[in-house]
Amino acid sequence: MQVIQTDVLLIGGGLAGLRAAIAARRRGHDTIVLSLVPAKRSHSAAAQGGMQASLANSNKGMGDNEDIHFADTVRGSDWGADQDVVRMFVNTAPKAVRELAAWGVPWNRVERGDREVIINGEKVTITEKDEAHGLITARNFGGTRHWRTCYVSDGTGHSMLYNVNDRAIAENIPVHERMEAMALIHDGERCYGAIVRNLISGELLAYVARATCIATGGFGRIYRVSTNAIINEGMGAAIALETGVATLGNMEAVQFHPTAIFPAGILVTEGCRGDGGLLLDGEQKRFMPDYEPEKKELASRDVVSRRMEEHIAAGHAAKSRFGDHLWLDIRLLGKKHIDTKLREVKDICQYFLGVDPVSQLIPVRPAQHYSMGGIRTNYRGESQQLKGLFAAGEAACWDMHGFNRLGGNSVAETVVAGMLVGEFIADFCDKPENEITISTALIRDCWQKESAHLQGLCIGGGENPFGLIREMQNTMTELVGIFRHGDRLQQAVDKLQLLLQRSNNLHVASQARGANPELVAAYRVPRMLKLALCVAYGALQRTESRGAHFREDYPQRNDQLWLKRTLARWPDADAILPSLDYEELSVMNMELPPGWRGYGAKDFINHPDAPRREQEIEQLRQSMAGASRFELQNMLMPYEQLMPERYRRRNARLGENERGEIEIRETGSGEKQ
Amino acid sequence: MNNIPVREERTLRFHILRHNPQDSESVPHQQVFEIQEADSMTLFIALNEIRENLDSSLQFDFVCRAGICGSCAMIINGKPGLACRTLTRDLPEDIFLAPLPVFELISDLSVNTGKWMRAISERLETWVHNRQEEVDLQQLEAPMEQSLAYSIYELERCIECGCCIAACGTAQMRDQFVGAVGLNKIARFRLDPRDEREDTDFYELIGDESGVFGCLTLLGCEDVCPKELPLAAQLAYMRRKMASV
Numbered sequence: 001m002q003v004i005q006t007d008v009l010l011i012g013g014g015l016a017g018l019r020a021a022i023a024a025r026r027r028g029h030d031t032i033v034l035s036l037v038p039a040k041r042s043h044s045a046a047a048q049g050g051m052q053a054s055l056a057n058s059n060k061g062m063g064d065n066e067d068i069h070f071a072d073t074v075r076g077s078d079w080g081a082d083q084d085v086v087r088m089f090v091n092t093a094p095k096a097v098r099e100l101a102a103w104g105v106p107w108n109r110v111e112r113g114d115r116e117v118i119i120n121g122e123k124v125t126i127t128e129k130d131e132a133h134g135l136i137t138a139r140n141f142g143g144t145r146h147w148r149t150c151y152v153s154d155g156t157g158h159s160m161l162y163n164v165n166d167r168a169i170a171e172n173i174p175v176h177e178r179m180e181a182m183a184l185i186h187d188g189e190r191c192y193g194a195i196v197r198n199l200i201s202g203e204l205l206a207y208v209a210r211a212t213c214i215a216t217g218g219f220g221r222i223y224r225v226s227t228n229a230i231i232n233e234g235m236g237a238a239i240a241l242e243t244g245v246a247t248l249g250n251m252e253a254v255q256f257h258p259t260a261i262f263p264a265g266i267l268v269t270e271g272c273r274g275d276g277g278l279l280l281d282g283e284q285k286r287f288m289p290d291y292e293p294e295k296k297e298l299a300s301r302d303v304v305s306r307r308m309e310e311h312i313a314a315g316h317a318a319k320s321r322f323g324d325h326l327w328l329d330i331r332l333l334g335k336k337h338i339d340t341k342l343r344e345v346k347d348i349c350q351y352f353l354g355v356d357p358v359s360q361l362i363p364v365r366p367a368q369h370y371s372m373g374g375i376r377t378n379y380r381g382e383s384q385q386l387k388g389l390f391a392a393g394e395a396a397c398w399d400m401h402g403f404n405r406l407g408g409n410s411v412a413e414t415v416v417a418g419m420l421v422g423e424f425i426a427d428f429c430d431k432p433e434n435e436i437t438i439s440t441a442l443i444r445d446c447w448q449k450e451s452a453h454l455q456g457l458c459i460g461g462g463e464n465p466f467g468l469i470r471e472m473q474n475t476m477t478e479l480v481g482i483f484r485h486g487d488r489l490q491q492a493v494d495k496l497q498l499l500l501q502r503s504n505n506l507h508v509a510s511q512a513r514g515a516n517p518e519l520v521a522a523y524r525v526p527r528m529l530k531l532a533l534c535v536a537y538g539a540l541q542r543t544e545s546r547g548a549h550f551r552e553d554y555p556q557r558n559d560q561l562w563l564k565r566t567l568a569r570w571p572d573a574d575a576i577l578p579s580l581d582y583e584e585l586s587v588m589n590m591e592l593p594p595g596w597r598g599y600g601a602k603d604f605i606n607h608p609d610a611p612r613r614e615q616e617i618e619q620l621r622q623s624m625a626g627a628s629r630f631e632l633q634n635m636l637m638p639y640e641q642l643m644p645e646r647y648r649r650r651n652a653r654l655g656e657n658e659r660g661e662i663e664i665r666e667t668g669s670g671e672k673q
Numbered sequence: 674m675n676n677i678p679v680r681e682e683r684t685l686r687f688h689i690l691r692h693n694p695q696d697s698e699s700v701p702h703q704q705v706f707e708i709q710e711a712d713s714m715t716l717f718i719a720l721n722e723i724r725e726n727l728d729s730s731l732q733f734d735f736v737c738r739a740g741i742c743g744s745c746a747m748i749i750n751g752k753p754g755l756a757c758r759t760l761t762r763d764l765p766e767d768i769f770l771a772p773l774p775v776f777e778l779i780s781d782l783s784v785n786t787g788k789w790m791r792a793i794s795e796r797l798e799t800w801v802h803n804r805q806e807e808v809d810l811q812q813l814e815a816p817m818e819q820s821l822a823y824s825i826y827e828l829e830r831c832i833e834c835g836c837c838i839a840a841c842g843t844a845q846m847r848d849q850f851v852g853a854v855g856l857n858k859i860a861r862f863r864l865d866p867r868d869e870r871e872d873t874d875f876y877e878l879i880g881d882e883s884g885v886f887g888c889l890t891l892l893g894c895e896d897v898c899p900k901e902l903p904l905a906a907q908l909a910y911m912r913r914k915m916a917s918v
């Protein structure tokens with residue numbers, strides 16, 4: 001058994017993992033990154049549309065700031081988010097964009113003067129300020145009050161990941177590629193690293209670390225129709241769950257993206273609608289304004305996806321031989337815009353649909369897209385049960401997205417979490433009391449358990465692992481999708497339990513040396529099934545609708561009973577259900593108490609504390625008349641003390657004074673019809 | 674997708690070059706698999722079907738399956754390309770698949786492009802070199818012209834799939850050659866004002882036969898680049914610049 005030692009072990013080489021590694025390395029800790037695939041092929045590379053940060057450089061971003069980004073994010077989350085974490089995030093996002101700019105990301109820039117854009121289906125001329133010329137620009141995205149999404153055409157994630165990865169190479173951080181973490185080494189209280197399988201040789205190794213951070217991305221592939229990469233199978237979350245002590249938060253909160261191409265499920269970015277694209281039905285009629293007069297195509301994703309499915313169910317779909325779908329129309333954006341700002345979209349349409357979006361409609365239908373749930377951590381990214389275990393990025397439930405994340409907030413989260421959690425990991429490693437003494441027996445035990453398990457699979461029974469995966473994926477897509485109902489969720493849970501039992505009896509036919517793809521599928525199946533059960537069972541228990549979790553039998557958001565986070569654990573390895581606990585969210589500590597989101601359903605069951613907290617806030621506001629927005633915020637919900645020292649400072653913004661107010665006032669709105 | 678004509682179902686014959694270096698008894702050989710073609714089938718769908726139903730040991734790499742990540746480059750009927758976005762309807766009934774040459778073979782159609790690319794990045798130092806170590810993140814970012822940002826992005830769109838290397842005459846003969854992917858990266862950083870390196874610095878990195886003077890201008894690279902990067906123009910430009918150092 002080969003044992004590799006390091007200070008910090010980063011499981012995952014996407015944006016979150018690499019950025020956290022850079023933070024830890026810069027603070028003088030030896031750091032190793034593991035990745036299933038070459039790090040630059042991580043799913044972060046597929047992010048197209050952009051990254052939210054309230055720079056407010058462009059005309060349509062004017063007046064934007066951290067406060068508005070905060071409110072948009074909390075509303076987007078349907079009040080499920082941890083507001084402290086959201087505050088930490090919105091204050092760091094501008095710094096993250098600026099750091100990436102310095103590292104080489106070629107963000108699109110503001111060009112002074114007039115330019116034509118499409119807003120609500122119409123051509124509008126906007127005028128960019130002289131003093132903003134050359135600064136980072138932003139596009140419109142769903143659920144945001146200002147244009148806030150910084151972008152690199154529609155290859156944002158690619159540019160971000162390449163530059164962050166190259167920065168990690170510059171700082172000499174080893175990335176052990178084609179390595180899969182199979183189990184965490186722990187004693188029920190502290191995590192000491194991971195047992196890892198080499199996906200070239202098939203060899204099993206042990207990595208021992210003072211701090212272990214899981215940044216393995218989402219678990220979209222438990223669904224059949226998903227925009228996610230095929231490696232997004234949630235193995236990081238699963239091995240945390242399999243410790244029996246660490247918890248997963250809000251696993252039922254699964255996002256469906258409105259515009260996946262039909263039927264392949266490949267994403268075309270929200271930027272299509274942000275830049276002015278429209279959704280059309282089978283009669284090529286625009287329908288979103290009828291459902292959502294406020295935000296139309298640009299309500300939050302959960303709302304738009306539901307409205308689309310509702311419209312299809314009402315018989316307005318376009319028909320094709322693959323089934324029902326709707327249309328995305330970006331023809332009105334024009335060839336030049338599509339050729340420069342949406343070229344990946346154009347490629348995807350051309351290669352996978354044979355469609356030229358400059359002149360033709362794009363067939364779309366909502367598909368699984370993002371996992372709001374994940375390894376539950378505190379604001380430092382630390383597991384609340386296992387000391388020395390951290391999580392960041394999509395794999396974590398930190399929890400800044402609650403029950404729905406806004407477009408552009410995820411790649412922003414990955415880098416911000418990398419920056420912040422990376423510092424907290426370094427703090428943790430700096431402390432002498434966090435040195436580890438670990439018995440070789442513990443390492444050997446963990447290693448042997450994993451090794452015996454793999455050998456057992458090769459002897460095996462009669463079930464085909466690929467077949468079980470398919471059955472699971474179908475169950476999730478058919479029964480745990482956008483519209484959920486108690487009966488169907490119960491069916492899903494029953495079915496998944498059966499599949500989990502059947503997965504004890506797998507047959508691996510191939511004895512191929514090396515990674516052995518069939519063996520890989522076999523050891524992942526039960527882990528994926530456990531995640532799927534956390535999602536389905538959590539959804540069954542949550543008898544309300546919140547964000548992306550929508551129950552036909554409980555259509556209202558119920559803050560009185562359900563303003564809480566689901567925590568799933570798997571204490572008994574042989575059990576076929578997780579055990580669920582709930583963590584209350586405290587309304588009295590919220591900067592923004594629950595209310596209407598500004599789009600979507602208007603009726604919800606209020607929390608008894610909400611009016612009290614609102615009154616309290618109102619009084620505070622009045623008593624602080626004349627205070628700056630920073631002072632006011634600090635009275636409502638102080639969070640600066642939570643931040644790493646180096647990222648506490650305020651963000652400079654064009655035309656904003658010390659008090660955070662805009663001084664230069666434009667004459668008129670800068671917008672001519 | 675509605676525009677794609679339905680065609681009569683064909684039986685496809687996949688001739689796949691197989692070899693597993695992890696297995697001391699393995700010898701390279703071609704294996705033939707037959708499957709029924711389906712509507713808008715890609716090589717991603719076809720290869721998974723073969724693995725799930727015909728031979729579970731078959732190895733290949735896919736990640737994004739959307740033509741974005743560069744994992745699945747292979748030789749498809751003699752030409753390097755991305756398997757995930759290759760539709761079978763564009764191919765004859767006999768489809769020949771082989772792993773990319775030059776790169777270390779992992780097994781069957783899977784090669785270690787990641788290792789090769791990391792080595793190139795280390796060797797060519799493909800990151801912004803700036804003497805000012807830490808920028809003040811509180812301040813406004815330094816301005817840049819949109820046209821310049823866009824030109825940098827055009828070169829940065831490379832997905833390190835390895836097709837250009839597989840199609841390159843020089844790379845097959847000279848294992849130190851950095852290829853179009855490497856030279857394009859230098860062109861990208863040379864264009865970037867945030868990188869303070871001078872042409873003399875770049876000359877140190879690529880001013881020899883393993884760099885820009887090794888290119889025989891056969892231009893196989895540009896023909897096969899799935900991102901349609903302007904490789905030929907960049908190579909010519911870099912050669913002129915380096916020749917005048």
Ligand SMILES: Cc1cc2nc3c(=O)[nH]c(=O)nc-3n(C[C@H](O)[C@H](O)[C@H](O)COP(=O)(O)OP(=O)(O)OC[C@H]3O[C@@H](n4cnc5c(N)ncnc54)[C@H](O)[C@@H]3O)c2cc1C
Pocket residue numbers: 011012013014015016017034035036037039042043044045046047048049050051052156157179180181182215216217218227228229231234235236267269369370392393394395407408409410411412414
């Ligand atoms: C098509 C698409 C487009 C998107 N566009 C946007 C957008 O425009 N804006 C936005 O904000 N968000 C977008 N998102 C979401 C965003 O891209 C992701 O949430 C984010 O990139 C996740 O980053 P990450 O670092 O957490 O994980 P990933 O980038 O998924 O990286 C996970 C890493 O973990 C590794 N790994 C996994 N399991 C293991 C294991 N067991 N052992 C070792 N390593 C392991 C993988 O190899 C990989 O390196 C998009 C998502 C999709 C699917």
